[in-house]
Amino acid sequence: xxxxxxxxxxxxxxxxxxxxxxxxxxxxxxxxxxxxxxxxxxxxxxxxxxxxxxxxxxxxxxxxxxxxxxxxxxxxxxxxxxxxxxxxxxxxxxxxxxxxxxxxxxxxxxxxxx
Amino acid sequence: xxxxxxxxxxxxxxxxxxxxxxxxxxxxxxxxxxxxxxxxxxxxxxxxxxxxxxxxxxxxxxxxxxxxxxxxxxxxxxxxxxxxxxxxxxxxxxxxxxxxxxxxxxxxxxxx
Numbered sequence: 001x002x003x004x005x006x007x008x009x010x011x012x013x014x015x016x017x018x019x020x021x022x023x024x025x026x027x028x029x030x031x032x033x034x035x036x037x038x039x040x041x042x043x044x045x046x047x048x049x050x051x052x053x054x055x056x057x058x059x060x061x062x063x064x065x066x067x068x069x070x071x072x073x074x075x076x077x078x079x080x081x082x083x084x085x086x087x088x089x090x091x092x093x094x095x096x097x098x099x100x101x102x103x104x105x106x107x108x109x110x111x112x113x114x
Numbered sequence: 115x116x117x118x119x120x121x122x123x124x125x126x127x128x129x130x131x132x133x134x135x136x137x138x139x140x141x142x143x144x145x146x147x148x149x150x151x152x153x154x155x156x157x158x159x160x161x162x163x164x165x166x167x168x169x170x171x172x173x174x175x176x177x178x179x180x181x182x183x184x185x186x187x188x189x190x191x192x193x194x195x196x197x198x199x200x201x202x203x204x205x206x207x208x209x210x211x212x213x214x215x216x217x218x219x220x221x222x223x224x225x226x
Contacts, residue, residue, distance in 0.1 A: 006156075034214065043118070043204050043217030044157070089157060093211075100145070100164055100211040101172060106156035 003027045004092050006105035014113050019077040021108050023090035026071065030092040030103075035064060035075050038087045038107070047088070048075070080112045116140050120205050120218035127195040127225045135190040135221050137205030145211045146188040150174065150201040151220075157204065163188055164211060195225040 005024045013019045023033075031052040036044035050057040050064045050073065057064050063076045077084055091104045121136045139146065147162035149172075159172030163182040177199060179191040188207075192199060202222050206215040 004156075009154075032212070036217075041219070043206075043219050045217070046214045049214065091157075095212050100162060100170070101159055102147075102215065103159070103173075104149070104157035106154060 002106070003030075004090060004103045004105040006088075006090060006108050008108050009106070010109040010111070012111045012113060013080045015082055016079045019075075019080045019084065019110055019112070021075040021077075021088050021090075021110065023073045023075075023105055024071060025073075025092050027092070027094070027103075028071070029094040029096070032093050032095050033064070033066060033073050034091045034093075034102070035062075036089045036091060036104075037084075038089065044089060077110075080110075082112050082114050085110055085112045118205055118207050118216050118218035120203075120221050122221060123219065124222050125224070127192070127223065129195060129197060129225060131195050133192055133195065135192075135203055135205075135223070137188045137190065137218060138186050139188075139205075139207040139216075140186065141207060141209075141216070142185060143207035143209055143216075144185065145209070145213070145215075146182065146205065146207045147172070147215065148178070148180065148188070148190045149204045149206065151204060152201050160190065160203075162211075192223075197225050199223065200225045 034049040035047040038044040066073045087107045148160040149157040161180040163169045205218045208215040
């Protein structure tokens with residue numbers, strides 16, 4: 001059973017426009033969420049995170065929104081740049097339960113068109 | 115500062131062979147983990163360790179063995195390779211399990 005789902009395998013966006021990547025989760029014990037970016041032939045790199053006590057976290061062009069009632073989070077990239085083209089993974093963990101595990105989604109491939 | 119180093123970068127095995135994927139970090143991180151990435155499956159946790167001498171299973175542990183004798187190293191052993199273990203393997207580390215994980219560049223493994 002996939003606890004963290006990214007239902008869009010791919011997304012194409014024009015340069016300068018907004019990219020919105022979505023992630024849904026099923027486990028209500030998750031209380032910490034992260035987004036990672038991955039370029040080909042490289043390991044994932046951390047992008048931004050959010051704790052369940054917040055509903056928004058911003059870092060430059062990247063904003064993550066969390067809707068706990070819908071068990072949904074989204075990553076907004078504004079404005080999108082060609083260098084943002086990569087695979088984006090969301091991940092979730094339960095800090096309070098002490099299970100020490102991060103569960104990743106299946107990833108969304110973003111292509112930013114120049 | 116090397117970060118998380120994985121060796122080898124590529125490996126081809128025959129079914130039934132054994133091998134060890136190496137992972138080393140120089141950040142004095144307590145938490146280390148192994149993931150495999152398969153098309154359409156995302157990153158799945160194989161094993162993890164919260165400190166030297168302590169390991170536990172993740173989502174897909176079967177066919178893999180780990181040990182953590184030092185803080186720096188967390189090798190992943192394939193005891194008898196199977197074609198289903200063809201994948202890209204990533205090692206990651208973090209200060210502790212509540213913190214951001216830093217990933218290595220990956221090992222691409224093919225089992226024929």
